[in-house]
Amino acid sequence: MKNSVNFPPLNPPRRLLMGPGPINVDPRVLQAMSHQLVGQYDPVMTGYMNQTMALYRELYKTKNQWTLLIDGTSRAGIEAIFMSVIKPNDKVLVPVFGRFGLLLCEIAKRCRAEVHKIEVPWGEVFEPEQIEKAIKEIKPRMLLTVQGDTSTTMLQPLADLGEICKRHGVLFYTDATASFGGNPLETDAWHLDAVSTGLQKCLGGPPGSSPITLSDAIVEQINHRKHIEEGILADHHEQGQEEMVYSNYFDLGMIMDYWGAERLNHHTEATSMLFAAYECGRLLLEEGIDNSIKRHKLHGDAVLAGIEAMGLKPFGDLKNRMNNVLGIHIPDGIDGEEVRSLLLNDFSIEIGSSFGPLKGKIWRIGTMGYNARKDCVCETLTALESVLNRVGFKTTQGAAFDAAMQVYQ
Missing domain, CATH: 3.40.640.10 (Type I PLP-dependent aspartate aminotransferase-like (Major domain))
Structure with missing residues (x-):
């Protein structure tokens, strides 16, 4: 008997997973x-x-x-x-x-x-x-x-x-x-x-x-x-x-x-x-656990610098934030889910929203594991800046990238 439904081979799209996890596997x-x-x-x-x-x-x-x-x-x-x-x-x-x-x-x-x-x-x-x-x-x-x-x-x-x-x-x-x-x-x-x-x-x-x-x-x-x-x-x-x-x-x-x-x-x-x-x-x-912690802090700091350079406000007590995930207040008048959708559909980049009392109020950007890298950070910041300008939140073009690079230098 011939199957009435076609089951194609698995072929997931290429995504850069920059949310709170899971991330791209090494x-x-x-x-x-x-x-x-x-x-x-x-x-x-x-x-x-x-x-x-x-x-x-x-x-x-x-x-x-x-x-x-x-x-x-x-x-x-x-x-x-x-x-x-x-x-x-x-x-x-x-x-x-x-x-x-x-x-x-x-x-x-x-x-x-x-x-x-x-x-x-x-x-x-x-x-x-x-x-x-x-x-x-x-x-x-x-x-x-x-x-x-x-x-x-x-x-x-x-x-x-x-x-x-x-x-x-x-x-x-x-x-x-x-x-x-x-x-x-x-x-x-x-x-x-x-x-x-x-x-x-x-x-x-x-x-x-x-x-x-x-x-x-x-x-x-x-x-x-x-x-x-x-x-x-x-x-x-x-x-x-x-x-x-x-x-x-x-x-x-x-x-x-x-x-x-x-x-x-x-x-x-x-x-x-x-x-x-x-x-x-x-x-x-092989990397060394202390070196891994330093790597996650470096790229987390670069994201923080880029976010602040865009005029966005980080969430929470920054003295006690994780090295590998940053919360960001969604600006007034900006549809947070629209921004996430544009990042996903136009740039194949995923960032996170949140739960409970923070639902719809913050985004979460993760820099962890295989994605705690300079290219992932810069690609994400540049894409987010582009999307924000498109939806009406004006930033100084290139400021986020420059701020991140200052951290790396």
Whole structure:
């Protein structure tokens, strides 16, 4: 029987992805993903798994044994940690300064945690004293933070929070999806108990794998809830089986058994994504994590200079912005979606809008991973300047490019 519908081959258009992510994948990562598969217990494959763990220990600046990949997008890493650690009625504290803090609240609620949130206006971040005050009042089991929230483009300082958590006996987690590789993050020095990230931002890869790292303290908590038989949790008699939240796929106890020396079957590792994560990590280590952070800051500063030279106003507290994403107020009388559409259709450049209270109020330009380059920055600024002049926001032609070049010089 002849098909009535024509399914043409995939042929995505050429795009320069200069929004908050995902970004254009480094060609070397695409090449790594094209390698043929090997069996999941082939010594070559298990060797790659061990090397990937070692790579990400270096990048996370940690000695944590359990530094591994969760198959799935960045959210898979978050859910694996929450589902494996949080018990019903556990108190958790979430400092919310953007959309992704709210996401952490939602996921924790699905784990039946008692969620306490503190908030600052979008565009600001928390002082350590604010978080310590809440910890003293709430006495949470875990502090759940976002390091870099792309919805606001702000970077929450974390360096002082680990000592606070340690002093009060609180487990300390951060979601570093948007920040890792382009901003400082020191797992051991900052006393972080768990960190998760993704490949599609500063690491220059595709979404689909979430590198995580786990401290000994949090592994002890995970092992307490480890499955013993037929999917029954070891502590079900304490909690009441009907009250517990179970996940097979996101059970870190079982996943650690798969990644560890025993190689107990849990899932079939997403081999092509492991190849991608390995190459992302290898390239970042080759460049040097500190050099990568400097590169992201350089190109982020160039975008900021170009935006200000156009007469546009950056969003939020610039002292605490991420190196790799900049928020920009949409000028009065300008249709932000029209500008984004013209950039996409006429120049094949994508920039972002935002969520919630910032919807329709700011644009977001990302310079991260493979796109943290001078040519990408200059192409984007020049195209944005052209579009703005076309829609009635007059700029001095060439001013943005000149300002960016001053930063580079």
